[in-house]
Amino acid sequence: xxxxxxxxxxxxxxxxxxxxxxxxxxxxxxxxxxxxxxxxxxxxxxxxxxxxxxxxxxxxxxxxxxxxxxxxxxxxxxxxxxxxxxxxxxxxxxxxxxxxxxxxxxxxxxxxxxxxxxxxxxxxxxxxxxxxxxxxxxxxxxxxxxxxxxxxxxxxxxxxxxxxxxxxxxxxxxxxxxxxxxxxxxxxxxxxxxxxxxxxxxxxxxxxxxxxxxxxxxxxxxxxxxxxxxxxxxxxxxxxxxxxxxxxxxxxxxxxxxxxxx
Amino acid sequence: xxxxxxxxxxxxxxxxxxxxxxxxxxxxxxxxxxxxxxxxxxxxxxxxxxxxxxxxxxxxxxxxxxxxxxxxxxxxxxxxxxxxxxxxxxxxxxxxxxxxxxxxxxxxxxxxxxxxxxxxxxxx
Numbered sequence: 001x002x003x004x005x006x007x008x009x010x011x012x013x014x015x016x017x018x019x020x021x022x023x024x025x026x027x028x029x030x031x032x033x034x035x036x037x038x039x040x041x042x043x044x045x046x047x048x049x050x051x052x053x054x055x056x057x058x059x060x061x062x063x064x065x066x067x068x069x070x071x072x073x074x075x076x077x078x079x080x081x082x083x084x085x086x087x088x089x090x091x092x093x094x095x096x097x098x099x100x101x102x103x104x105x106x107x108x109x110x111x112x113x114x115x116x117x118x119x120x121x122x123x124x125x126x127x128x129x130x131x132x133x134x135x136x137x138x139x140x141x142x143x144x145x146x147x148x149x150x151x152x153x154x155x156x157x158x159x160x161x162x163x164x165x166x167x168x169x170x171x172x173x174x175x176x177x178x179x180x181x182x183x184x185x186x187x188x189x190x191x192x193x194x195x196x197x198x199x200x201x202x203x204x205x206x207x208x209x210x211x212x213x214x215x216x217x218x219x220x221x222x223x224x225x226x227x228x229x230x231x232x233x234x235x236x237x238x239x240x241x242x243x244x245x246x247x248x249x250x251x252x253x254x255x256x257x258x259x260x261x262x
Numbered sequence: 263x264x265x266x267x268x269x270x271x272x273x274x275x276x277x278x279x280x281x282x283x284x285x286x287x288x289x290x291x292x293x294x295x296x297x298x299x300x301x302x303x304x305x306x307x308x309x310x311x312x313x314x315x316x317x318x319x320x321x322x323x324x325x326x327x328x329x330x331x332x333x334x335x336x337x338x339x340x341x342x343x344x345x346x347x348x349x350x351x352x353x354x355x356x357x358x359x360x361x362x363x364x365x366x367x368x369x370x371x372x373x374x375x376x377x378x379x380x381x382x383x384x385x386x
Contacts, residue, residue, distance in 0.1 A: 233316030
């Protein structure tokens with residue numbers, strides 16, 4: 001970075017010096033000398049430009065190397081870290097989906113067990129109350145005793161089953177550890193890629209200064225904004241509590257809708 | 263009461279399906295985006311639509327607009343259940359004729375309230 005600052009400084013001081021000489025030459029009518037000066041100016045500018053383009057190319061090359069992409073290899077894409085990161089994230093999606101489905105399977109299996117026990121208990125309770133009021137005759141009582149006995153067995157079985165499912169639900173949350181590690185690695189890669197890209201942008205801006213190219217950043221940003229399709233949606237908002245244009249929860253949504261007459 | 267659930271994530275469809283079953287709505291079908299949902303709505307006899315916003319193919323807001331533009335479907339109650347939380351988007355959905363808007367993550371209680379409110383208004 002320092003060397004490009006000096007070469008740019010050199011170019012600018014040569015530009016200033018030669019510009020004064022150029023004006024003098026022209027005022028004195030020495031056109032040959034003037035053309036010579038313009039030629040020298042061009043040469044200095046070209047030299048700096050080539051230097052910066054060279055640096056940019058080298059930087060691009062080392063960026064490609066650090067992404068581990070060999071452009072000559074047919075399987076270049078397969079070995080790149082970005083592809084690796086994509087695969088890692090797909091693994092996260094797969095793992096979380098698996099855990100969610102496993103949890104829901106277990107809940108769906110537990111609910112009928114509990115519902116059956118609740119139904120059985122409710123029916124027994126009605127007859128038990130009748131027994132307490134001495135409304136149950138001996139033959140019916142024998143039947144009631146059998147039902148209580150079988151309920152106790154069912155209850156123990158159901159309890160074992162649901163406890164087992166709850167334990168499995170707990171175990172199904174182990175994805176958090178694995179996905180957390182994967183996401184941290186991908187985040188580190190994204191940060192590295194960003195800093196490499198930033199370096200390239202700085203290099204490119206040096207080339208722009210030599211070449212006298214100016215970008216209309218406002219226009220570029222406006223074009224970028226237009227590319228966003230509002231109907232596509234943006235997905236979950238991360239800093240909802242810090243943003244004015246985003247609701248912070250269902251209560252906020254309800255307030256907004258009622259202010260619209262809902 | 264026949265309900266169509268539209269979301270691109272099968273787990274979210276399953277969660278909504280289970281919550282609806284808890285509320286006593288057992289007749290539900292699923293679609294993974296607006297493009298598959300629209301012909302199902304046009305050809306089946308659905309009473310209620312629950313849709314996500316952000317989906318590949320046709321988004322939920324576009325599906326809502328198609329439903330409101332259709333002679334057959336325009337009066338169908340639509341509940342949006344989505345992670346889209348920008349004020350502009352909620353206003354956009356309201357203007358497109360949504361009957362309820364639930365932001366993810368949501369609770370069973372919120373979903374129940376919104377569905378009950380929609381039916382109250384439709385029947386009243």
